[in-house]
Amino acid sequence: MKLAYWMYSGPAHIGTLRIASSFKNVHAIMHAPLGDDYFNVMRSMLSRERNFTPVTTSVVDRNVLARGSQEKVVDNITRKDAEEHPDLIVLTPTCTSSILQEDLHNFVERAQLEAKGDVMLADVNHYRYNELQAADRTLQQIVQYYIEKARKKGELPTGKTAKPSVNIFGISTLGFHNNHDCTELKRLMADLGIEVNTVIPEGASVHELKSMPQAWFNLVPYRELGLTTAKYLEEEFGTPYVDITPMGVVETARCIRKIQQVINAQGGEVDYEDFINEQTLHVSQAAWFSRSIDCQNLTGKKAVVFGDNTHAAALTKILAREMGIHVVWAGTYCKYDADWFREQVSEYCDEVLITDDHGEIGDAIARVEPSAIFGTQMERHVGKRLDIPCGVIAAPIHVQNFPIGYKPFMGYEGTNQITDLIYNSFTLGMEDHLLEIFGGHDTKEVITKGISAESGLNWTKDGQAELNKIPGFVRGKVKRNTEKFARERGFKDISAEVLYAAKESVGA
């Protein structure tokens, strides 16, 4: 048992549901007790989805505990198949089904006999994998399923596309700025003259998956999601993959050079050097920013970075290498992939922190007293408590981290966005600091406290106590209204009763 207040990555089934509901016309059925379908709420609220989240629950209740699910799961699968005609139904185990150890495989096989669509069991164990690992595995499982299915039917297309083409991996629902990144990556590919073969899983149909081997290469921009699939396709079809995250000026260039190499190795003749040069110097403002006086003022300022592998590593490199900021420590909660992180950031920070204990991270922030934090929503709140500004760079995130405006983190526009994010965090901190030194914006005392200062009315103890329970921002108004009410009716003392009578009479 572990005492836990906060977790950075969710349970395994969330990862599976993120993959399933990213695909078009794929339905997930959770084998779970009532209330475990909170994923639907998150998807509907955070990403403001207009469509119903294609996730339903085959409810585990007392009867299931006593007798096993029996026909229930099978019935739910075939029912959903008839109602929505999905291409694929993914039966999703949860922590509950992990301990019940029912033969879900058997249910899937039986349901498959009746269902018109495909049925599959997500192969993820709650106690072995977290959200990110489960998402990565499920994506691979679905791709492999449809590749093998096509192969069996002899429908697997052979050969590559005429022009260089790419599969973009890892864009998924509830991912941090994923949709914006996707648009930016497609734009980048278009600029490079590369056709986008498929984007998975977001918005993809499972029928497209069989055409994946036709791409010249696979692009895996996020460390956490897609690598297993890319490796699978490399093994099966020899398709090379590029797993350099194009985040920040230097890394974007590195990613493009790697793409160039991969394409040229297959007989393409491309040279992206001029493109990189033009973009770096004139499209992205980040390189110019690094030279500007603004950035000079940031030199040697202390920062800490914490997040998932992809974003924490990229931000650490940008801060240290591109802006001359002193990254005291960089950390990740992807403990299962810690070696990669260490290798990526070791030379750019003093210390590497691998943990998923938010208390430890909070303490490490307090100890270092950085000028700015780049982390998740949890670090933002630590920052609030310690009065240190924070830029949010990774999940877990809130609804404000699903902006409507175009805010990619990847590609050349991404470099501009990240520059703003970093610079705004530091200046806010500076401004705050100066305000403190000079005693605030406006040093004039507030002379009058409004019309109710001398009311001649007496607030009784219970009246005052009730008044104090009213939220601060409306308390003044409630006080004035109550006193007005008391004056009109000739009450001398204002008790809790008078307060509520006043509330009713004015509807406040």
Added chain:
Amino acid sequence: MTVAQQPEALNFECETGNYHTFCPISCVAWLYQKIEDSFFLVIGTKTCGYFLQNAMGVMIFAEPRYAMAELEEGDISAQLNDYEELKRLCEQIKRDRNPSVIVWIGTCTTEIIKTDLEGLAPKLEADLGIPIVVARANGLDYAFTQGEDTVLAAMAHRCPEKSPVSETEKGERNAIQKLMNFGKKKEDIAQDESEYVDHPPLVLFGSLPDPVVTQLTLELKKQGIKVSGWLPAKRFTELPVIEEGYYVAGVNPFLSRTATTLMRRRKCKLIGAPFPIGPDGTRAWIEKICSVFGITPQGLDEREAQIWAGVEDYVKLIRGKSVFLMGDNLLEISMARFLIRCGMTVQEIGIPYMDKRYQAAELALLEKTCQEMNSPLPTIVEKPDNYNQLQRIYELKPDLVITGMAHANPLEARGINTKWSVEFTFAQIHGFGNTRDILELVTRPLRRNNNLKDLGWDKLVREEAKI
């Protein structure tokens, strides 16, 4: 309005139970705030933790007095000793927070692996010196607000059995009372007491925000009824005395286990009344309590009329409109009854669980309200099936759907007004004074639409999108 119907009975149905609701462990979110010296330990998995973390939103950052005891593989396969593990965590909680009570919330996992929480608790309680209350608020058995019911039922066992002091000693021993009476003459204190009619002690149950507690207490005081205590109180150490023969009344419709416990185990007499939600409900609640104590209620007619007059601007907006309650928090019957009184037509009342005995008076009032308002008797669908409900919603085209957040945005995108049901659980909706607050919530989508109505953007999904 439809043609007057012959009064018939309410129609009850039961569907598949495939609906969206919150897990009952969500009750820790409001109970830890209500019971100020408590600490809630949810013994479950990452799934439970993830739900709480996300459902509680910003509250999570306010150093909540709750935590997960996250079960690991070793706990599931019994390689670790439950007692030792729980002892270690509870000692840490005692050291860091020093609460007056630790509430263990049992979850689906502890049910399935049959962790004997009720057995372990007394032993650890003795070792640790802190009361440990066990509530099995899990998704296998309960929905959303029923979580509070399991916690309060467990707390009911902890209420002191006898008032610790006799009347004469009270003056000397109850220091706080003395302090509050400081400066008052003896006669004044006596007069305070004489404001109440002589009636057997009444204890109310149900967790409400403190301002609402004060309002309802004062409301009964106007009738001369004294509220001897409230389950739960602000602090665990202030749980009310409950002696055999005390009267109890519920303030929320989802407290049937608590009611049962108070009746059977604590030998209390339950006053079965409609719930004080809406001015009609509040009035009926007070009247019922008065009638049990043989008191003729004073001034309720004027008071109710006054409240209705005060909210006429809001009622005007919903009168004659239809509403469909998908059902997820058990407030549905009371809400529907109030909305029918406002002049709405209720097309369906979905509800997770229907205790016809505990809610009998509320159901009767619903029936009566329908007859008086000349409104058709709605169907009550227990354990609804959300998919089927959506088909009915498309067919009926209600003016308002009260539903969970999973369906709200998709329905809005299809031009159907929604109100998020969970808000009714957290907003102050009880008593006369909060009528406006309920209507504020109910009318919000309609007011928003009045503001946007000329824009012509009511359906925002592409035609091919499957609905």
